[in-house]
Amino acid sequence: MSGVLKRGLQKGTRMLVEEGPGYTLDWIRYHLYERYREWQLGIETAEYRGWEAANDSSPENSVYEPVCYDCLDRVLTWLDIEPDKEVFLDYGSGKGRVVTVAATYPFREVMGIELVPELVTIAENNIRKAGKQLKCNQVNILVADVVSFSVPDNVTVFFLFNPFSGEVMRKAQENIHLSLIRNPRKIRIIYMNPISSPDPFTQCEWLNEVQAIFPGWWRNMRFVVHSNRFDR
Ligand SMILES: C[S@@+](CC[C@H](N)C(=O)[O-])C[C@H]1O[C@@H](n2cnc3c(N)ncnc32)[C@H](O)[C@@H]1O
Numbered sequence: 001m002s003g004v005l006k007r008g009l010q011k012g013t014r015m016l017v018e019e020g021p022g023y024t025l026d027w028i029r030y031h032l033y034e035r036y037r038e039w040q041l042g043i044e045t046a047e048y049r050g051w052e053a054a055n056d057s058s059p060e061n062s063v064y065e066p067v068c069y070d071c072l073d074r075v076l077t078w079l080d081i082e083p084d085k086e087v088f089l090d091y092g093s094g095k096g097r098v099v100t101v102a103a104t105y106p107f108r109e110v111m112g113i114e115l116v117p118e119l120v121t122i123a124e125n126n127i128r129k130a131g132k133q134l135k136c137n138q139v140n141i142l143v144a145d146v147v148s149f150s151v152p153d154n155v156t157v158f159f160l161f162n163p164f165s166g167e168v169m170r171k172a173q174e175n176i177h178l179s180l181i182r183n184p185r186k187i188r189i190i191y192m193n194p195i196s197s198p199d200p201f202t203q204c205e206w207l208n209e210v211q212a213i214f215p216g217w218w219r220n221m222r223f224v225v226h227s228n229r230f231d232r
Contacts, residue, residue, distance in 0.1 A: 037073075044122075049064035061163070066095065070216060079225075089110075089112070089152075104135055107157075109154075150175065180228065189225070210224060212225045
């Protein structure tokens with residue numbers, strides 16, 4: 001029996017005893033789906049990175065951990081995007097899981113911005129590996145700090161899986177708002193955070209609708225889709 005399988009079985013058994021069958025089934029379902037989607041896309045994004053990955057980074061910048069596929073798939077399908085019109089941006093794109101999956105939808109353009117250059121190289125490799133499965137052929141990842149990133153004025157869907165907090169988040173929000181002032185348009189912001197943390201987008205008065213909430217299968221994760229009212 002392989003070491004991974006053995007450790008998984010030990011953890012599953014412990015969980016069954018301590019947390020009960022419902023919780024354990026959710027855990028199994030979550031992990032099987034994670035493995036299945038990685039295999040299907042032919043990419044490798046499953047990892048939790050420690051602080052050493054982001055050397056000079058401030059404590060307000062999160063480390064790398066990919067979002068769960070189940071929520072990602074459900075929220076992107078729900079978005080019901082206008083083909084070839086919408087532009088997607090993942091703030092803190094890590095190894096490119098979100099960017100790759102978004103590019104399997106007919107976005108006009110998919111972008112990522114990431115602080116750690118090594119993660120960008122891995123992400124670009126993953127995008128190449130997913131190759132023929134992508135519907136969008138304009139996929140780019142930029143190495144940059146969101147603090148000094150001027151948001152392109154054509155982005156309509158923003159994605160954030162808990163990438164940063166505090167002053168960094170405030171600056172990122174300000175940059176989105178400035179882009180909206182330059183080019184007023186309908187946008188959607190998909191934000192995922194542990195349910196216990198306050199959602200920083202609820203404080204933006206220029207975002208006035210919560211369009212949907214997607215609870216995850218596993219742990220206390222959920223997506224909130226924020227939007228602005230925009231009359232043409
Ligand atoms: C929790 S991970 C999310 C990765 C990816 N979006 C996903 O869901 O699979 C957060 C990512 O944000 C990046 N990050 C943190 N602070 C950043 C900043 N100030 N500018 C750009 N990227 C940042 C981290 O390096 C990390 O890869």
